[in-house]
Amino acid sequence: MPTRRVEWVGITLMAILAVVYTTPWDNYLIARGVWWYGEGDTWRHLWVAPLGEYLFFVLQSVLTGTWIAVINPICEYEPTDFNRLPRIVGAATWLGVSILGAILTFAGGSDLFYLGATLMWAAPIIALQWGVGGAYLTRQWQPWLIAVVVPSVYLWMVDRIAIGLGVWTISRTYSTGIDILGLPLEEAVFFVCTNLLIVYGLVLFKWITNYWNTHPSASGAGIANRWF
Secondary structure, X not given: OOHHHHXXXXXXXXXXXXXXXXXXXXXXXXXXXXXXXXOOOOOOEEOOEEHHHHHHHHXXXXXXXXXXXXXXXXXXXXXXXXXXXXXXXXXXXXXXXXXXXXXXXXOOOHHHHHHHHHXXXXXXXXXXXXXXXXXXXXXXXXXXXXXXXXXXHHHHHHHHHHHHOOOEEEOOOOOOOOEEOOEEHHHHHHHHHHHHHHHHHHHHHHHHHHHHHHOOOOOHHHHHHHHO
């Protein structure tokens, strides 16, 4: 499959997965009162979230995916990419982050709820991504780090402006109250986590596609044996 087609197929799949996976979590937090919108700043709602929320899930996938296409990280398979140690360590670390998120959500004070809910929601998927391609992600850590940092910083700035304009408000009851240049800590963590999910998903999609293209005779069982 041509590289550009792989990229756009990956972005499309990522956008769909982002909407499906994020919708229940997003709507629950809005219903809980973790954040709300300024009077007259939303148009139509689906469930309790405004349509703009769903559009954002798609646009962030496109934004970060396009940035990945621009920097064009090397997503070529190498034999060491099935090494177990970095995959196990990465997956275990992110599962630990998920457990921490659950503790903050259910056993911490209300001010830790948003932070904990974000970690509990994002970390299990990131753990799965590391379990699949952790050796590759370790080998090619610089490109994916750049791919995460640039859109995260951009979205931090956009979010900070929107909060300053009162487009939406983060509850002080459910957040730590720690701000980074006016941006709530939880929002900064959210954008890093979501960009990690997108970047890992897209580069691993290109990586596994490259494996299939270079090993056309490989069977699913053969891959499973090498992974596990």
